[in-house]
Amino acid sequence: MSMTHHFYSAVNTLIFKKFRTLKHGLKDAITKLKNLNLFYKFFIAIFLLGLITVSALSFWFYNTIQNALIERTFAQLQSVNVLKKQQVQMLFASKDPQISEINAIMQETTGMGNSGETYIVKENFRMLTYSRFFPTKNPENIVVKTVASQNALKGNEGHSIVNDYRNIPVFSVYSKITLPGYNLAIMSEIDYVEAIRPVREFRTKILWIAIATLILVTMASFYVTRIVVERLKILQEPIIKLSKGEIPQQLLTITDRDEIGNMMESVNILIRSFDKISKVANEIGKGNLNFYFKPLSKNDLLSYSLLKMRQQLSDFSEKEKKLQRQRTYSLLEGEERERKRIARELHDSLGQMLTGLRFRLEIVENENQRLELKKITDETISELKQIINNLMPTVLADFGLEAGLRSLCERFRSYNKAEIIFFYDRNEVSPTVPFEVSIFMYRIAQEVLNNAMKYANASKISVSVDEFNNKICLFIKDNGHGFDTQAEYQGNGLKNIKERVTLLQGLLEIESNSDGTTVNIEIPL
């Protein structure tokens, strides 16, 4: 029991395994076939189709012809059989015939080729007449017990392909000769090989034709496949590139306006939009956010996302710039406030203490000593005043821009022995200049005057301020030998000037040549 059970399970496993490997093999083959190049698939498909068609056609054609030949052979044998039978019957009807006479009738083999013969078989399955193949053998010794002869002797007429007495396949037509006292069968036969030879020859021809046709079909399928697949291949290259993120350098050349042509057109559109979008992304990446860009369609999600991204980046950078400006602004403003505080402190404490000291000196008895000490104290006070003014002129803090600039010009005039013309056009309707603007403009003027003196060696400078409803203009012109406005070399203060004008969101124009320099600054109020 258990033995048989093991045996079955082993067989089962074996079969199942075999089946599984077969299944796997099939699957593998299908997968391999599926992964074949389109070209081979197409080619194999068209080739197989051609092969099947040609084979079927050839087979059908060959079969038809063979059938026709068989039919014709039987018909021929039939007529021979009938004719000979009549002749034999006629012979018997007239007189008592001799065997030789019958043999003569039988041996007449015109139109029967090399192997065709007609013979008579007796009831004991022995030949009555001579065999064509054994002319010297006594017919009595040749046994003809074939399917055909048996049928004929039973009284059935008919035809069939059978093995004859030599055991060689033949076309056989047979019938019974009914004579009084005799039971004979008359057989007309021809060798199968000979009868069928024409169709065999024809088969070779058909084979050649089929092979030729197949070669033609192969070539045609190769050509057709190549035309289709090559065009698909042209399509494939840019699509693969696009999928890798590369942008094809060239657009596809469209020759035919068919499905593939339309696909090529679409790929071209894809390439163009990909290029466009990548350029847009590139611009965004570079930080250039001001460019014109129109999405390809309403549903162009990528483009809209990019535009959204650009907007956000733009907002962000705008915010960042603003923040940066605010930072610098408050930094500079803080610096100025600190300067103001220090100046105020110096003035209020040290200045006042020196003044107090000076008053006390007034009562020193020794005249020489008093004058000497007073002189030193005065110099100290005036030095301190200069320090204070450099830090932040108190007049600027107390009386505003006009007073500050006037005092600045005054100091430049006295220190540098240059001619400085100052004019401030005050306008009652214009808003009061805020201290932050005042101090920045004061610093700007200070830098410009410094430049004119230090670098351009000017002897005449004019400083003009014009107040308006919405802006304040500072124009400084000198007769110095000018300086390179492009070079921001250390210490010329150009950077400071630019920075402050930018912070006040104003306009700065500098023109400089060997005849002099003009600096025009407009600050919105």
Added chain:
Amino acid sequence: MNTIKIILADDHQIVRDGLRLILSKDNGIEITNEASNGIELLKVLDNETCDVLLLDISMPHLNGLDSLIKIKEKSPNLKVLMLTMHEEPEYVIKAFQNGADGYLLKNTDHFEILHAIRTLHEGKRYFNAIISNILVENLNKVSTASKQEVHLTQREHEILKLVASGLSNKLIADELSISPRTVETHRTNLIRKFDVYNTAELIKKAGDLKYLT
């Protein structure tokens, strides 16, 4: 002769002490009180008066210039001598606009201080050569407001005249040492102020209203 009663207002003890030393050399002068800022000074003046007030400008809480207005409102006859380190015209002018009777810089010697106190006490004003100079130089600024129909700034007036004489913006800019853009803005403002539409109309109307003389 009565002694001159003086109140000192200065935020620095050292300055007040110095002044005390100087003024104490003169028998005709008596320092009756002192204050270290404007608020304190006003409180002191609520209770007592004096002949001459020596007033500093830079003081905490209420500075000298602002205190001056309040003091002069309450007691216009009280003589106030500004004693300060500030020598810029703005301070000087403001002080006199607010009613100061004298203005002295702290670096003057004690003779001048005593002289100034006496001058004020006699009912006169006191300013030395430096201060008078500043006042004279800035006189025009105080009294330029004309009573004409259209109010022009000094620059606008100049530009109007130059425009009338047929100068281009560039030439006017060169003449006045300002930028051509600023000249253009002024021109636009002039046309607006005179309520006209172009330069020709501007010149005609300005001439009619006697602005070009």
